[in-house]
Amino acid sequence: MGKERAKSLGAGLEKTPTGIPGLDEITSGGLPKGRPTLVCGAAGCGKTLLGMEFLVRGATQYGEPGVFMSFEETAEELTNNVVSLGFDLNRLSASKRPFLDYVHVERSEIEETGEYDLDGLFIRLEQAIDSIGAKRVVLDTVESLFAGLPNPLILRAELRRLFRWLKDKGMT
Numbered sequence: 001m002g003k004e005r006a007k008s009l010g011a012g013l014e015k016t017p018t019g020i021p022g023l024d025e026i027t028s029g030g031l032p033k034g035r036p037t038l039v040c041g042a043a044g045c046g047k048t049l050l051g052m053e054f055l056v057r058g059a060t061q062y063g064e065p066g067v068f069m070s071f072e073e074t075a076e077e078l079t080n081n082v083v084s085l086g087f088d089l090n091r092l093s094a095s096k097r098p099f100l101d102y103v104h105v106e107r108s109e110i111e112e113t114g115e116y117d118l119d120g121l122f123i124r125l126e127q128a129i130d131s132i133g134a135k136r137v138v139l140d141t142v143e144s145l146f147a148g149l150p151n152p153l154i155l156r157a158e159l160r161r162l163f164r165w166l167k168d169k170g171m172t
Contacts, residue, residue, distance in 0.1 A: 016064070016136070016172040019057030020050070034170040036163045038142070048073065051138035052082050056092060058136045066136030067099045067128045071144035075101075099132050118145065118158050122165055129169060137171040 015029035024030050031037045031054075039047050048070075055066035070078060079089040093099075103124070129137065139145075142162075146155045 016058075017062065018054050019061045020053055031172055033172055034167065035172065036166045037172070048078070048140050049082065049085060051140055052078065052087070052089075053085055055136055055138055056082070056085075056087050056089075059092065064135035065099070065132040066138065067101065067125065067132070067134045068138045068140065069101045069103060069125060069128070070140045071103050072141060099128050099134065101128055118162055121145070121162075126169075129171070135170075135172065137166060 014033040015024075015027070015031065016033040017024050017030040018027075039050060041047050052068060055068050058064040058066050068078070073081070075089075075093070079093075082089055101124070103121070125137070128134065139162075142159070146158070149155050
């Protein structure tokens with residue numbers, strides 16, 4: 001798809017600027033505002049750093065606080081990883097903008113009894129969003145929530161429910 005066609009397609013969609021050099025240009029202004037965006041890629045390709053930069057730049061350049069909920073890396077590990085981007089997360093986290101939360105999810109420790117749902121995640125996430133007035137949310141990685149889930153129908157239904165919940169909250 002050419003640049004002009006992409007611009008015309010995105011013209012009516014309100015965007016949230018990422019502040020990431022080059023990304024806002026190729027996305028015609030940023031990510032769709034108030035809607036979830038799924039970032040896919042192999043391990044180590046930069047999804048976590050992209051998400052963290054989106055939150056840090058949102059808080060520092062646009063006054064939009066954000067929540068980073070990690071299911072794989074602790075706050076300390078994230079802080080060490082984003083030094084390469086020139087960010088001091090210790091300083092930024094002191095203001096709770098962005099809010100970092102590590103949720104330990106070990107599928108081998110979870111016994112599936114009855115329906116699998118994300119209600120506990122919604123409660124924790126809502127508390128984090130409300131505590132700082134978040135406008136941006138990064139969940140890293142969603143795959144960790146569903147790893148080992150034997151039923152793809154449940155996975156799809158819960159992923160749709162998660163995206164609808166984030167959209168209803170107006171989160172980008």
